[in-house]
Amino acid sequence: xxxxxxxxxxxxxxxxxxxxxxxxxxxxxxxxxxxxxxxxxxxxxxxxxxxxxxxxxxxxxxxxxxxxxxxxxxxxxxxxxxxxxxxxxxxxxxxxxxxxxxxxxxxxxxxxxxxxxxxxxxxxxxxxxxxxxxxxxxxxxxxxxxxxxxxxxxxxxxxxxxxxxxxxxxxxxxxxxxxxxxxxxxxxxxxxxxxxxxxxxxxxxxxxxxxxxxxxxxxxxxxxxxxxxxxxxxxxxxxxxxxxxxxxxxxxxxxxxxxxxxxxxxxxxxxxxxxxxxxxxxxxxxxxxxxxxxxxxxxxxxxxxxxxxxxxxxxxxxxxxxxxxxxxxxxxxxxxxxxxxxxxxxxxxxxxxxxxxxxxxxxxxxxxxxxxxxxxxxxxxxxxxxxxxxxxxxxx
Numbered sequence: 359x360x361x362x363x364x365x366x367x368x369x370x371x372x373x374x375x376x377x378x379x380x381x382x383x384x385x386x387x388x389x390x391x392x393x394x395x396x397x398x399x400x401x402x403x404x405x406x407x408x409x410x411x412x413x414x415x416x417x418x419x420x421x422x423x424x425x426x427x428x429x430x431x432x433x434x435x436x437x438x439x440x441x442x443x444x445x446x447x448x449x450x451x452x453x454x455x456x457x458x459x460x461x462x463x464x465x466x467x468x469x470x471x472x473x474x475x476x477x478x479x480x481x482x483x484x485x486x487x488x489x490x491x492x493x494x495x496x497x498x499x500x501x502x503x504x505x506x507x508x509x510x511x512x513x514x515x516x517x518x519x520x521x522x523x524x525x526x527x528x529x530x531x532x533x534x535x536x537x538x539x540x541x542x543x544x545x546x547x548x549x550x551x552x553x554x555x556x557x558x559x560x561x562x563x564x565x566x567x568x569x570x571x572x573x574x575x576x577x578x579x580x581x582x583x584x585x586x587x588x589x590x591x592x593x594x595x596x597x598x599x600x601x602x603x604x605x606x607x608x609x610x611x612x613x614x615x616x617x618x619x620x621x622x623x624x625x626x627x628x629x630x631x632x633x634x635x636x637x638x639x640x641x642x643x644x645x646x647x648x649x650x651x652x653x654x655x656x657x658x659x660x661x662x663x664x665x666x667x668x669x670x671x672x673x674x675x676x677x678x679x680x681x682x683x684x685x686x687x688x689x690x691x692x693x694x695x696x697x698x699x700x701x702x703x704x705x706x707x708x709x710x711x712x713x714x715x716x717x718x719x720x721x722x723x724x725x726x727x728x729x730x731x732x733x734x735x736x737x738x739x740x741x742x743x744x745x746x747x748x749x750x751x752x753x754x
Contacts, residue, residue, distance in 0.1 A: 362545040366462060370398040380418065390419040394632060395475035397464045402541045405570055412568045412600040415636075416465055422635045423466065429631040431472040435669035444480060444488035448671060453498045455488050456480055457519055458506040462542040467595060467636045469628040474506055489522045496528045502563075504535040509545050513553050520557045532557060537565040539590070539619075543579035555586040562590045563622060567601050572613040584618040591622035594660070596643050597636040604649030611650065611658040621660035626675075629667055640664070640675065648677040652693025 370379060373387035376396065390396070398417045405413045439448045446454040459479045473479040492498050501523055508516060523529050534554075538545040539562075554560055562583055566572060583590050592614050594601065601607055611621045624646070627637045643662050650659045663672040681689040687699040710718075 360547065362462075362542055362547075365399050365401060365542065365544060368400050369462075370403060371396055376419070386421055387419075389424060390421070393424060394419070394466070394468070394471050395464055397461065397475070399462050399542050401544065401575070402463045405573070407570070410599075411570075413570055415597070415599050416467065416567065417463055419466055420635070423632040426632045426634050429629055429634055430667075431631050433629040433667050434469065434665055435667075436470075438669060442484065442487040442491050444484040445491050447491075447495070447498070448669065451497055452500040452502065453492055453495075454502050454504055455492070455519075456505050457485050457488075457503055457508050457516075458510050460505065460510040461507045462510060462538060462545070465537075467597060467627065467630075467633045469630045469633070471630060471632065480506065485519065489519070489526075492523065492529065493526045499528055500531040500533070501529055502533045502535055507536050507538060508534055509536045509538040509550075513550055517553050520554075520560075524557055531559055531561065533561045533563055535563045535565075535593075539564045539576055539579040539583070540566045540571050543573075543575040546579035546582050548582070551582050551586045551588075554583075554588060558587060560588055562588050563593055564590060564619065565593050565595075566610065566614060566619070567594050567597065569606065569609045569613050572610070572617060577617045580617045580619050590619045592619050592660070593623040593625065594621075595625045595627055595636075596638055596646070596662075597627055598638050600636070602638045602642050602646075604646045607646045608650060608654060608658075611660070612654060615655065615658050621658055623672075624660050624662045626662070626664040628665060644675060644677050647675075648693070651677070 370376070373382075373384070373391040373396070376382040376387040376391070377384050382390075396419060402413070402417060406418075407413070436446045436448075436454075439446050441447060444456045446456075448454075456473070457480065459473055459476050461474060464475055468474055492501060503519065508519075511519075520532065523532055564580070566576070580590055594607075594610070596602060601610065607624070614621055624643060626640060626643055627633065629637075647659075647662045661672075661674050662676070663674050665671070666673050679690055679692075681691055681697070683689065683702075684699065686702050686704060688702050690698045690700060692698065
């Protein structure tokens, strides 16, 4: 048995542990464990500095979770885009491939609670169905292996999945979505890295939310992955009481770069049942992005996105850098709130060919209908007069 497996066996993983180690009321602990299972491995538990600190809030259950009964279990409507139990196929050329329901630490903000920790949700048959589905769909060129955490399976089991994907000619890119470098870095071993190296191009998306998670152990794990040619990106979730502060996010992203991890996404928290106490106003996320741009390297600036409820996909948000127009000039502001103008290029309208017009109309009619908004078409037309280009494009 490897060290990481031994550490998992020592995890806090029951209502009884909550009562004995944290003084929980027995009835409340049992309800919380039933609502969403508890697992906190000893490494991540050691990062807690005081009750209700940013690490505590991510892993120790809270009674407020039980007051969120009306929120959806699947706010992103993943199951509607799931042709087989292990696959979510939402974007044209990408597929999410779930190979386990287990994690080394069950995050209290998890958006996939309906599946995570339930061993009946993913099995060997479903994994084979996933490989068969990907093989039968040549438009899929990018596969994101997730779960649960895919590094919860053994090296042998993971290699079988990777080898199966590499046998499919149209799969160009494989990504592993794993929180292990953050929550149990002991899982990143020399043996694992040697195996992963055989399946390039391979990428890792990991998940750090707070600077306290950037430990020497985590840095070593990330360096080991980078040393075998695996680019590592980070996806954070914006959470109240954890990282809803521009200075905290600035420190986190600077530390990640030193660890050879590129900040990739900041997610606005989803509407998942039992997690809404983590949500912040969108304004907070925009303020964080405003503080990052110009105050640190562009390498340290992720995309801030909302994963649209109902399955609309990721929608990027930026502070308002385009302020309007003055004739041909675009009016801009920089990170210091200084105002500049940029002379835009005017082009003569291009006459569309009738066949092209017919194709575009057909394509538009076939798209998923967006959520209805209160603005009429005329009101929207008036509003876009000063927003002809995407907000923030000039600030790139």
